[in-house]
Amino acid sequence: MSETSHVGDLQLQLRASPHLKAPDSTPKIMWNVVGSLIPVIAAATWFFGPSALLVLLAATAGAVLTERAFGQRGSLGDGSAAITGLLLGLTLPPGVPLWIAFVGGAFGIGFGKLVFGGLGQNVFNPALLGRAFLQAAFPAALTTWPAATTEWARLRGDNFALPFTTPSVDVVTEATPLGLMKFEATPTDPWSLMIGATGGSLGETAGLLILLCGGYLALRNYLNWRIPVSIFVTVALFQGLLFAVDSARFASPLFALFSGGLILGAMYMATDMVTSPVTNAGAWIFGFGIGFLVILIRTWGGLPEGVMYAILLMNALVPFINRATQPKPYGSPGRAAKRGAREAEA
Amino acid sequence: MTGPESATELVRHAPGAHEAGVLLPGQTTTPGHDFLRGVWEENPVLVQMLGLCPALAVTNTVANSLAMGLATFFVLTGSSLLVSIFKNLIPKEVRIASFILIIATFVTIADLTLAAVVPNIHKALGAFIALIVVNCMILGRQEAFASKRPVGRALLDAFGTGVGFIIAMVMMGSIRELLGNGSLLGYSVFGPSFEPWIIMILPPGGFLTLGIILLAFGWWRGRKAAEVPMVRRWPHGVASRRAA
Amino acid sequence: MSSDLFWILISAMLVNNFTLHLFLGLCPFMGVSAKIATALRMGAANIFVLTITSLAASFLNAYVLPHAPYLRLISFIVVIASLVQIVEMTIKKVSPTLFRELGIYLPLITTNCAILGLAIFQTNRGYGFLEGLAFAIGAGLGLTLALVLMASIRERAELADIPALAKGMGLVLIIAGSLSLAFMGFAGLSTP
């Protein structure tokens, strides 16, 4: 938006107002998200060994290479493809074959984002769409959770299975806390969930750390805090209600909050700016919907975990939510009515 | 926001409706074109987006696709033949109802035949055989073509459209079975170590497969358009009408 | 019993969504899903016709078809089409406004696979009168949900910078596939 005109000895720039600009930029936001994931990645590597890094790398390579091949020129610089790859990697089990992680990243970027026109245009969270695709395509590989081993450097599964071949499962596997709860009604101690001493996907453990990293983004206004807060409150409320009804059959709210991918999903996936509502009222509704669906699927559905589907379903509703929660402009009758009601209350 | 004013307008919004092979008054076509049109250029599934319900629902294996394609081919040809023969006897007011009755009769025959000949496949296809009745492609050919043309032409058109439908069905079925099961017509292609892509035989796989085929067409068309800057080819000489 | 009806409704609406899981009613799903307002009306009209269909099918299954099972398909088609025709004429007489809102969609719906599909599925599963009704309403709500979701997404996508090769139905199918993937989350939804 700038041009230059020569007047005498001066070279003047012409720009449209405003002539000042807030320091944030889209790539800065995106790379901050990537940076805030580094501690989470480190924790995953600490818990799951080199497999974690390999899987994250493969998923990110799938996402980034697809963006590079089919995306607009220079679109890698905005960092959104890297986020997609890393987040997808964090939702995968450590032992998953690398080719599967790669396919997930490629699918997420290709069909979750690029067909819609690239950055900012997609409807579904690309990382979760990739993950949902993998879940439907390779259910066995995606639900093989290797048990913790004493040897840190050992691979946690057949990471190096040849492309398109079935991985050979020769590791000892264990159920995730949610699986244990759902199919054997055995709750796990919430404290071990918080610090990450459990099995599961790379980003499903160490809830407290993810909360901290997400909190950093919220403080810098790089994510809308209303979404995670509303998800957590909804889940805690509904699970609390169930727990109060029958504490033997249903898990405690604390368990519900810290088990599975809820923290990662609420902090990093649901808050994806592109696929969440633009209005704050919409953010509350969006979060409530996710929380409600998580409880619905976890309690009454056939799957132990529903965070991914809950977020994808609410993603589909976002255009509708945006439309329903349009702000009432200054001075309009709608706004006057709202103010009147507030003053009557006061 | 205003809704469409009439049903015809609504239909015009339907995908591929503008190229749905609606005959314009006084328009003539060659027999060869009558046949070939439906096979590829105006393929009912891939171009006109008609008959999507079976194309997505039963194409998880090649065998199912083929059976469904043949059954539909049979119903389409039979109905077109009958409609074309009796076109002058059917009063205009009840023509749609009569078409549906004729189609339903042929579907019942197909249903009973399949049940007798290939009971396994008949079971796999389930209710979707009965649903051939409401395949808009078949009714569309009766309304747009068979009821206005001599028997021979009507048959040619039905053959072409039916073949086009089978091609699309088998195309979908092959992709889905190959990836979803590693086999074609039940014979393993990639060997036992192949990890099947289960999603391809699930409902989302149906949507995605057709979507990907259409994207590939779009890409191919885009490349062709980039090579030869040509005027959009309207079916049945619409372009010349526009020019006049 | 009433909870059974509830789960039949939920199943038809979410778990085995007519459009996204059973591929029924795809014509309106692809064709009339460009605008939310239109999609909502189409959905409402669908719920209405599905309910009538279910009632008609229950009646036919109970009293007519036991005597002539081979007439099933033909009688379904004929009865549903004529019923819808009668209802359409009645609405036109009684409430022209409602007719303007829904009327033009009715004849289109009659030859929609969702309608006949409902009658056949209802018969195959041996649903009685009330179960059939719950099934029809659930299916109608499911259709409406899918239609409105698709319409709202398409309204947004229309403003986006869609790559040339994905313009048109290719993108719509990819969106439908994604929706169908998301709806897989409802798999197995039933009483705990």
Next chain:
Amino acid sequence: MRARLSFRHGVHPPEHKELTAGVPVRRMPYPEEIVLPLRQHTGKPARPLVEPGDRVERGDKIGEADGFVSVPIHASSAGTVKEIGLWPHPDGSMAEAIRITVDAFSPQIPRPRIIPHWDGLTPDQVVKAVQRAGVVGLGGAAFPTHVKLLPPDDVVVDTLIVNGAECEPYLTTDHRVMTEYPERVQFGIRIMMHTLGVERAIIGVEKNKPDAIETLERTLPDDLDVTVQGLTVKYPQGYEKMLIHALTGRDVPPGKLPMHVGVVVQNVASLACIAEVFETGLPLIERVVTVTGPGLRRPSNLIVPVGAKIRDVLEFCGGLLDEATEIVFGGPMMGGSQPDVDAPIIKSTTGIVVLTKKESRPRRTYPCIKCGHCLDACPVFLNPSLLGILAQAGRFEEMEEADLATCMLCGCCSYVCPSNIPLSQMFALAKAGAQRRKQQAA
């Protein structure tokens, strides 16, 4: 009283007022030539009354008001009319202007004139006097002041709001007027309350000007209900609608004027100017201008004769630094880039801000990522994200349905947009387009 006087949303750009906030107002010497455009206010331009070669004294009327929403133009210096023709206008266009060669040896004494005593005048006579003096709103919009003083019969005005918010970064004109001429401001309030017949006046000043608040409070008249209120420091606090909301809690409905909710808003500098009219009899021929910015050698607050060229003003302030890249007329949030340093200061010029490469470096535009920051910034509760997407898709009718008309082009959305989408620029274009369509339809 409410704890925080403010409005919702808005932004906090860096203020940079420290450059000139403590610098007392100085008088700039007369330049060699002054240029007086006939269009210096909202409404119809004035008609010229002089011919080339005419001798004019300081304060002589040289342009006549053309209709009710128009004001006359006066010579700001003694001299000879050189030419009447097109000259660069600060809005970027070329406009009809009267060029006067300044008489370097004139003592610049105005012709003797009668100074009416304000108390003896009816409201109508005050309004006439204000119009005759060519007074316009000095806050930037340049709306003829007298028009605001004549509410229609069915409108009851109960409050005069005095705008001393000055929310634009860099600018300190109103700040200096309030601290250096508080009596004039108070006198202006007195005349204004008399004319409007209102009982109550509220002066709103952003809290970043404690000395101004303190000075005004010290000089408050005893016999009138005038109060000073400190406002939260936030852009655009000085916008009429935001200010009314902060001070009275009232919202102006779309398409209505502040007087329809019982309020008249006047800028402090305009009030001081009205006071001067009734003190000295001189029309509006000079004004306080903040000349500032990181690209300027000596940032200052100046009394500048209307019509002085930017070039002369900048030279008086020591000239530009090498890094200077852009000259902005008015504040940096809403002002326009100046293509030509020969354009003159006009009645509505609140300041000149010289920006450097650091502020004006071009930034890459990214697609909208729907972050919603613009919704949180928009002081009139629009959805700039949606409006921007509609604008890019060329859907101008739908933009109007999305309440484009409520947008006041404050620039908050563009300021916060991380994707650097020129939202307010697109809205300005769309609004202009809507205006055109409306005119064509009529």
